[in-house]
Amino acid sequence: MTESPRTALPPLDSPPGDRLDVVSAWDADTPYQAWRPQILVPPTFRPATPARVYVAVNQKGGAGKTTTAVELAAAWAAAGLRVRVIDADHQEAALSVWLMPQYPEGSPRHSLRSVFFDECTLAEATYPTLFEGVDVVPSGLDLSRVEYERPIGAENAIAAAIAQEAQEAGGHSPYDVTLIDAAPSLGLVTVAALTAGDEALVPVKVGGLDMKAMASLDRTIRSVQRKTNPKLKVGAVFLTAWDKSDFARQLATKVSEDYPDAVVVPIRRSVRAAEAPIAEQPVRLYAPKSTAAGDYDQAAHLFLQMPEAGA
Template sequence: MTVANQKGGVGKTTTAVNIAAAMADAGLRVLVVDMDPQGNASTALSIPHASGTTGIYDVLIDGVPLADVVVESPHVPGLFGAPATIDLAGAEIELVPLVARENRLRRALTTFLQSRPEGRGFDLVLIDCPPSLGLLTVNSFVAADEVLIPIQCEYYALEGLSQLVKNVELIQQHLNAGLRISTILLTMYDARTRLSAEVAQQVREHFGDRVLRAAIPRSVRISEAPSHGETVITYDPTSTGALSYVEAAAQMRQQEVSV
């Protein structure tokens, strides 16, 4: 599942790592693939990603096996990450002349998952995208079966949504026919404002059952957690932010069962 939205600051990375942590906490084996050169998902999982660290850049550009870069998070058993280093910032340009440049992540991920020994596979793979629609995001879409879109409950968030949907449709037509937008998550929801309620209503009217009932509130705890190298699930498990992500993860599991 790719976590995507070309608009920055909507809670993509926060959603990816906290949904992953909540799923792992519930007993699933989860892998987070960090495709954002900023490496924020790697930070939240306490996975080393300093420049020079072997990471997703080496997988995409040099063909290093994904198994060589995957590391387990020290805070949540069953939660693993493939780190992004700052070197990934140059990958957009370096991928251009390469053969099958849009399929490099899918090939690496498929090989990795198929080679897992019995009982050591993964129940869920979450791919955290950069806030753009370049080749890193295209690779993420091509490698995935589903798209999870976090939508900030503000007016500007709706403006970019139609463009994102169009891009997913283009990927479906030309590169990955099986891709679908399966899940929408409302983030930074402020129950005190009319705007949040209006945006939530519009999104629910347009996307229907794909919008999770849980909405993630604005939360200081969610913002603080990465500075401690943690997700909010382990940093403050009783906070409203953590409980909201746990609820969202539970609803996503129910969706899978119903499908």
């Protein structure tokens, strides 16, 4: 493949009226008809510093997990951070299709499966995308081999690969952010992703079935915390396809009670945003004025300390 020129990801210029309110507690007395979408930031929250490893995870498909991974990555790259996205979803490999890794001509093509089976390092499986500041570790259907062949140390494979890379780079990760897009299942690869993560980011579509799936995810996260990664925490819950309804507010209240230290972010429903994967562009490029692009951008700036302008 001939390397294509990379597109810069621009900052967004959202009008103040389009930005989400940021609150430390929900207002339960206001009727939902008059309720504006709000980002809940608990008093215990502190922005993280690079380098950071996030895992976008939900047991149920269709929750907006891959969109969340792509949009946060694009927002951080637009702010000047160097971002790597790891595709840990073998079922459709949607992230790899969306971001289109740029493979060098004449070289073997590696993937996340190659890392699990010690065929290459994580750096060797990392490729540039068409977007400046965003690299990707791709995956395909062959990642499913990890589930049934179960290579030795698979639960720690991604964490070990990230640690080895940092060691070889002088003790610091070459990336400010690594964002893992986990499969909509709770198998071995997802456990490996959570084992490598500092924080889980949980997209939940505003609907009852997604809340039922949260119970299984919560059990898996707690098991990982006990057995392989005690530092893991749920950093944020994204309420995707959000629109104004009493159920949306009930859902927001419930997840804030279940995860009292997590940021809760509504991502407003946007038809244009849903078209972005087909165009093979992040939403911030395809529909920069959409509410979804602005909501993800605002969340990204909350989570991480950004570099100073001109630094």
